[in-house]
């Protein structure tokens with residue numbers, strides 16, 4: 122692992138990194154005495170750029186621009202919207218290397234994962250371009266022959282969106298495509314820790330010909346910006362991706378002002394491996410999936426329930442494969458796991474491990490920070506983990522895999538469903554009865570059986586219980602951005 126800071130590398134980072142700015146009413150804005158914050162490279166801890174914060178006047182201007190633009194954008198043809206969305210999809214693919222490299226610089230993930238994030242999620246542009254042409258209403262048979270009854274679906278209005286740092290391109294493009302495709306306008310606050318991808322997205326929409334004010338990008342202190350935007354009478358809809366506690370705060374604020382919400386919140390996804398599964402294949406797939414993006418994924422597998430007979434074999438294979446993960450700077454080609462996205466995640470992950478250890482868990486591998494430069498953390502496997510330990514009950518959001526045995530299907534379903542989370546879940550079995558019982562019994566928004574197949578543009582992504590409200594992607598994607606109007610007319 123190479124975590125040393127290289128001065129010459131920092132100079133290159135400065136030269137090629139995104140020119141960070143606000144995007145308001147079709148203008149890219151920075152400077153002017155605005156407060157700025159350092160953006161740090163999590164692999165080196167060094168600043169790579171300065172991010173301007175929006176002033177109160179900037180926020181007001183963004184809101185006013187979004188309100189003004191809505192008056193024309195809501196009447197735009199879906200063909201016009203589709204054309205712009207498609208163009209942005211093409212540009213994203215063309216620019217994926219540069220956008221991906223900048224994500225690696227400000228977020229830390231391996232460059233192949235970062236470019237893959239942009240390439241794969243450019244499809245949201247294509248999907249929303251296609252689906253926006255199918256925002257249908259309906260005609261309801263009337264009770265009288267001279268009456269016509271219709272249901273119209275209309276764009277809800279100005280949206281406020283807040284997106285996190287773990288998938289800076291993916292999380293933002295989904296919300297922007299849904300709003301823009303539905304005929305809404307949007308003010309988005311991206312992740313201040315990893316802002317380059319959101320600025321890159323704004324540039325592409327700008328170049329693709331999106332009218333001024335339809336998309337606006339602001340930065341600042343998250344709680345201050347969200348409080349101001351959500352309370353504004355201009356905003357009609359709030360979309361947030363992030364943690365459960367923050368999601369609950371924002372949803373409560375939105376409810377107080379009677380605003381629609383989409384909430385994509387945290388999870389604590391159970392993995393259930395039955396003893397009839399292909400154990401080696403399951404372990405190999407799960408190691409790759411668990412440590413992707415250093416486990417900083419809302420759908421990361423976080424509780425590993427292995428049926429008793431297969432437990433020892435699974436754990437041995439899982440540890441062996443985890444041991445082979447190369448941790449290092451995301452810019453190095455053979456790196457499989459980069460640093461945690463920012464320093465505050467290091468003590469957060471350590472506290473989960475320390476708590477488990479205190480309660481009698483065994484650290485099979487990892488368990489500590491790596492090196493003294495950057496936020497590197499060792500991929501960690503825990504066994505003998507008590508059910509009430511922090512890592513089994515709160516979302517760890519990091520490279521930690523607690524493995525525990527189970528006896529039978531009723532027991533594992535009860536344990537899998539025992540938490541307030543309900544985002545994703547994973548099952549490995551060759552027995553169709555087990556598969557059916559799990560897909561019917563698991564309380565989760567997504568169930569993956571024998572593979573990982575979620576988060577495609579054409580499939581709905583979202584959680585139940587504390588994990589959120591609403592779905593992104595799939596034919597459901599516009600539901601949160603449209604209102605229903607009933608029209609009845611008599612001759």
Ligand code: NAD
Nearest residue numbers: 283284285286287312343344347363364367386387419518
């Ligand atoms: P955090 O809860 O402070 O922040 C998480 C995200 O929410 C950040 O992008 C932050 O800018 C934003 N945020 C925080 N408070 C906000 C507010 N009042 N208004 C608007 N946005 C706000 O924690 P963190 O240390 O940055 O991240 C760790 C936790 O965040 C994890 O435990 C995980 O649960 C959650 N998280 C979830 C996702 C996801 O995809 N669901 C992504 C990133 C982080």
